[in-house]
Amino acid sequence: MKEDIIIASNIFTEFLVQRKHRKTPERFAILRKIYTFDKHFDAETLYNSMIDEYRVSLATVYNTLDLLLEAGLLIKHQFDGQPAEYEKSIGATIHHHTVCTICGHVKEFTDKKIRKAVQSKMFAGFDSTHYSLYVYGVCKKCMKKN
Amino acid sequence: MKEDIIIASNIFTEFLVQRKHRKTPERFAILRKIYTFDKHFDAETLYNSMIDEYRVSLATVYNTLDLLLEAGLLIKHQFDGQPAEYEKSIGATIHHHTVCTICGHVKEFTDKKIRKAVQSKMFAGFDSTHYSLYVYGVCKKCMKKN
DNA sequence: TTTGTTGCAAAACGTTTGCAGCCTC
DNA sequence: GAGGCTGCAAACGTTTTGCAACAAA
Secondary structure, three states: OOHHHHHHHHHHHHHHHHOOOOOOHHHHHHHHHHOOOOOOEEHHHHHHHHOOOOOOOHHHHHHHHHHHHHOOOEEEEOOOOOOOEEEEOOOOOOOEEEEEOOOOOEEEEOOHHHHHHHHOOOOOOEEEEEEEEEEEEEEHHHHHHO | OOHHHHHHHHHHHHHHHHOOOOOOHHHHHHHHHHOOOOOOEEHHHHHHHHOOOOOOOHHHHHHHHHHHHHOOOEEEEOOOOOOOEEEEOOOOOOOEEEEEOOOOOEEEEOOHHHHHHHHOOOOOOEEEEEEEEEEEEEEHHHHHHO
């Protein structure tokens, strides 16, 4: 959706103003790039993909990713020892992940029953914003190898 | 439970034999230590806690943690940028985690409805063994600060 | 003008690796 | 005896940090 980036930009602008942070071109260039991705990406990939359009340093990439996380515009995943992976949160359908414990392959899936069960859970003294579910096991390819 | 370590040792022994790995004293000393912990721990903490009883190198700790993961005797968590955390799996009740996005504080909770929803999920071409659910949000302490 | 942000490079950190010697099998 | 395993230290790769120059407010 094209509107997602507009919504995200507005949220980010409001977030920055409220926190007395500056609205630098780097930050918005990074946000725009992120909202063109439909899959998971890591910091290095994001950094490389930006070089032609708007050059920013890797440090700024990391800095901005942190801000976007705090603003709720991004979700972060830490799959095993690999670099952290990110995905946009606005306009993305809520999904879960299967992770192969042999080869590390990650796949998305959706399940209404699980989603409802988690979302209806209320916590005393904890204001939940989002969640991540990882189901571990062995994928088809790795099953065949053994 | 005291029997958990016995069950775990048996599973580990069988695992090592099957994989043609050696039953070294280091590996069983580490397994025993792990099963005395009731909370999450990281590799460094485990290493330090062993020094008096049975000295092993940090490299061996990491090596053994990997084996125990493969044997299904351990569950690994990667909370944000912190060192990986582990917990024993035998004799532990299935639980989920809330993670504060401000201070990083992790708390366990259980929920039968969520557990059933996830466990009843069937995957085509994926043999699931266990799962992790992280609910992100703001904890009580961090709510008060703002 | 003030002060937050940037780019750069160096440092930090948890984890992995290479290797010589050791000890299961 | 053979070959997997250990300890050690050095290497690795991602992320963080310190600092001077820069630019948003």
